[in-house]
Amino acid sequence: MPKPKRGWAITLCVAVLKPLLTVFTRRDWRDVDKIPATGGCVLVVNHVSHVDPMTYAHFVYDAGRIPRYLAKAAVFEVPVVGRVIASGGQIPVYRQSRDASHAFSAAVEAVGRGEAVIVHPEGTITRDPDLWPMVGKTGAARIALATGCPVVPTAHWGPQEILWPYTKKPRLLPRKTVHVLAGDPVDLDDLRDKPLTPEVLHEATDRIMAAITALLERIRGASAPDVRFDPKAHDTPEIGNPNRRRRARKKGSR
Numbered sequence: 001m002p003k004p005k006r007g008w009a010i011t012l013c014v015a016v017l018k019p020l021l022t023v024f025t026r027r028d029w030r031d032v033d034k035i036p037a038t039g040g041c042v043l044v045v046n047h048v049s050h051v052d053p054m055t056y057a058h059f060v061y062d063a064g065r066i067p068r069y070l071a072k073a074a075v076f077e078v079p080v081v082g083r084v085i086a087s088g089g090q091i092p093v094y095r096q097s098r099d100a101s102h103a104f105s106a107a108v109e110a111v112g113r114g115e116a117v118i119v120h121p122e123g124t125i126t127r128d129p130d131l132w133p134m135v136g137k138t139g140a141a142r143i144a145l146a147t148g149c150p151v152v153p154t155a156h157w158g159p160q161e162i163l164w165p166y167t168k169k170p171r172l173l174p175r176k177t178v179h180v181l182a183g184d185p186v187d188l189d190d191l192r193d194k195p196l197t198p199e200v201l202h203e204a205t206d207r208i209m210a211a212i213t214a215l216l217e218r219i220r221g222a223s224a225p226d227v228r229f230d231p232k233a234h235d236t237p238e239i240g241n242p243n244r245r246r247r248a249r250k251k252g253s254r
Contacts, residue, residue, distance in 0.1 A: 004066055004115050009088035014061065021058050025162070026177040034182040035063040040111035040149045044140050044186075046133045046212050047120040049159035051170070056118065056156055059180040065116040070107060070139070091117060093139070104143050111147045119143070121208055125165045127236045128229035133213050135230045141188075141204035145196055150185040151208060155215035166241045181215045 035043065045056055057067040066089065073092035076082040091110050094103045107117050121136035128134055144151045158178040163170045186207050194200050213224045231238045 004068075004113065005089065006066055007087040007089050009084045009086075010066060013057075013088065017054060018058060018061070021055065024172045024175055025055065025158075026175055027058070027062075028158075028177055028179040029059055029062060030179070030181040032059070032063045032182060034184060035060065035065060035116070035152060036150060037064055038114065040114050040147060041116050042111065042140055042144050042149055042151045043116055043118045043154060044121050044151060044208050044212060045118065045154045045156050045180075046216060047122050047125050048131050048156065049125065049163050049165060051163045052156050052159035055159050055162075055178045056154075056180065058178075059154075059156075060116060060118065063182075067118055068110055068115045069118050070104075089115070091115075104139055104146075107139075107143045108146050111143060111149045117143065121205065121212070124239055126229070127231050127234070127242050128225075130225075131160060131165075132224045133209055133216065133228060135228045136205045136209040138198075138201040138205050140208055141201050142196065144186075144188060145192055145200070145204060148192055151188065152185055153183045153208060153211035153215055155179075155181050155183075155212055155219055157216060157219045166243055179219045181219050183211055183215050186211050 035041075043060065045052075053069060057069075060067040068088075069090050070093045071085055071090045073094045076086055076092050089110075092106050094105070107119075110117050119140040121140045122134045123137045123139075126132065126134050140151060143149075156179070158176055161176040162172065186204075188204050188207065191200050191204050209228060213228070217224055231242075236242050
């Protein structure tokens with residue numbers, strides 16, 4: 001299998017961003033060797049800040065892999081930005097596809113080419129008040145079960161100290177430590193030959209989220225809630241800034 005191409009955008013980002021991240025962060029990279037050195041795989045990680053795609057990409061690059069994130073297909077059509085992310089080998093997600101299996105077709109193809117595909121299974125920055133992982137969406141499970149590739153769980157902690165969720169002013173100094181801990185592949189073997197029913201996808205997703213949460217508990221030295229936060233159950237918007245609705249409610253109650 002040919003080695004995945006870097007693309008000029010990856011070369012540029014490494015030249016510009018990696019020195020900045022090295023200056024402004026301390027790195028606690030643990031069990032890096034659990035990231036497969038070659039071959040297609042899905043890397044799943046929790047999401048705590050708008051900064052963590054950069055800091056996690058730093059970890060993946062230091063592990064010897066080229067980070068490939070999922071991005072909305074519409075972004076690829078934006079002038080300049082679309083060219084940059086396309087050159088960087090980022091992967092379009094077709095969210096408006098009528099068939100959910102087609103939404104991740106490009107990700108399935110990327111795994112087949114031997115890429116390390118990064119997925120935030122929560123779909124957005126966590127809404128949990130203490131930043132524990134929420135309930136997950138089924139995209140990562142769908143890609144893994146469609147391809148048979150390993151799903152490597154990782155936990156990420158520290159980027160929220162640089163930029164708290166949905167705030168605009170970063171706190172670069174004093175330097176913050178970014179912790180990333182990789183785990184063993186999630187065991188999905190008993191599900192791989194089954195039809196991709198909602199029940200199978202949800203079971204695989206639950207296992208993925210449980211693995212990420214267990215790793216984050218190790219980093220934080222604390223226990224996660226017994227029940228993962230579900231935005232739907234708490235009437236919390238799944239996309240956008242959840243604080244806007246809270247502020248609107250406060251104004252309406254005056």
